[in-house]
Amino acid sequence: MTTTRPAARLEDVARLAGVSAKTVSNVVNDYVHVRPATRTRVQEAIDLLGYRPNVIARNLKNGRSGVIALALPELDAPYFAELAHHVVQAAMERGWTVLVDETGQIQDQALRARERSAVGGIREHLIDGVILNPLALDDADVERYGSVPVVLLGERLGSHLADHVAIDNEAAAAEATRHLIATGRRRIAVIGAQPPPFGHSARLRLRGYRDALAEAGIRYDPALVVTALNWRRQPGADAVRPLLELAEPPDAIFALNDLLALGAIRGLADAGLRVPQDVAVVGFDDIEESRYALPSLTTVAPDKQAIARSAVDHLARRLEHRSVAPEEVLVGHTLQIRESTAV
Numbered sequence: 001m002t003t004t005r006p007a008a009r010l011e012d013v014a015r016l017a018g019v020s021a022k023t024v025s026n027v028v029n030d031y032v033h034v035r036p037a038t039r040t041r042v043q044e045a046i047d048l049l050g051y052r053p054n055v056i057a058r059n060l061k062n063g064r065s066g067v068i069a070l071a072l073p074e075l076d077a078p079y080f081a082e083l084a085h086h087v088v089q090a091a092m093e094r095g096w097t098v099l100v101d102e103t104g105q106i107q108d109q110a111l112r113a114r115e116r117s118a119v120g121g122i123r124e125h126l127i128d129g130v131i132l133n134p135l136a137l138d139d140a141d142v143e144r145y146g147s148v149p150v151v152l153l154g155e156r157l158g159s160h161l162a163d164h165v166a167i168d169n170e171a172a173a174a175e176a177t178r179h180l181i182a183t184g185r186r187r188i189a190v191i192g193a194q195p196p197p198f199g200h201s202a203r204l205r206l207r208g209y210r211d212a213l214a215e216a217g218i219r220y221d222p223a224l225v226v227t228a229l230n231w232r233r234q235p236g237a238d239a240v241r242p243l244l245e246l247a248e249p250p251d252a253i254f255a256l257n258d259l260l261a262l263g264a265i266r267g268l269a270d271a272g273l274r275v276p277q278d279v280a281v282v283g284f285d286d287i288e289e290s291r292y293a294l295p296s297l298t299t300v301a302p303d304k305q306a307i308a309r310s311a312v313d314h315l316a317r318r319l320e321h322r323s324v325a326p327e328e329v330l331v332g333h334t335l336q337i338r339e340s341t342a343v
Contacts, residue, residue, distance in 0.1 A: 258289065
């Protein structure tokens with residue numbers, strides 16, 4: 001019968017190193033005013049005994065769990081999966097654990113309830129703070145249900161209620177549309193419009209598209225704008241059919257995310273049309289798949305790593321100083337020009 005050796009305690013390390021328990025604590029917590037020789041001796045004792053600090057006890061002493069929540073609409077959507085990866089990496093650098101939660105799509109009846117649960121901390125006393133990409137919440141929800149520090153991504157609510165990190169959707173969409181216009185396209189369709197009260201990001205991107213058309217003296221045609229509640233490949237492919245049935249079909253498509261764009265490319269291929277020779281296509285998000293599509297997809301590339309890092313940094317700031325004013329943070333983007341719009 002084998003026996004498990006009891007876990008080493010801080011006092012055991014202190015005894016072996018010949019120092020006080022306070023000195024061991026100072027080394028574990030990386031306190032700067034510890035002599036190098038003492039630090040080395042304590043670290044050797046820690047390694048020999050296999051001592052592991054009780055992070056849970058330390059967090060509880062500080063009134064924290066060391067756990068934050070990341071609540072996203074769809075975990076199997078590539079953009080949110082990539083964003084979650086960057087958030088976890090940034091949180092790990094602070095010693096935090098990330099609890100990832102899925103809130104659901106626009107047509108999900110439980111969406112609002114799940115988002116309310118997220119701003120409330122998901123489970124009482126478990127979560128220190130929340131990073132949330134909302135679709136259905138409004139200011140009243142955040143004010144009524146918000147009981148932990150919150151940083152919002154994507155959809156914008158009231159800037160006076162929580163920190164908000166996003167790219168300039170309107171400017172990015174205008175840039176993408178200007179690129180299509182510069183390639184000689186004039187009948188530019190949009191796939192992914194969404195009706196109120198949802199789809200704030202979609203409306204910002206549509207506004208940027210219209211601004212770019214106006215700058216170029218191109219008349220806005222609502223028949224070229226197709227609604228898609230679900231920003232996935234199938235709605236992108238389905239949207240191609242009514243566009244091609246127009247008396248003046250489009251010579252370009254601006255899809256409001258990459259999955260819609262990839263679906264549209266498939267729909268165009270099924271209709272016997274070539275991309276970009278017959279119809280150019282631009283997406284939004286620069287997911288990894290966009291680089292390997294055939295043709296490779298021109299797309300707006302938000303700086304996802306910067307979004308994640310800024311969100312984590314602002315949540316840390318909020319945890320340290322609850323009374324500081326919320327900030328509106330704009331993160332950069334680029335337009336990645338690839339084969340789907342090549343002249």
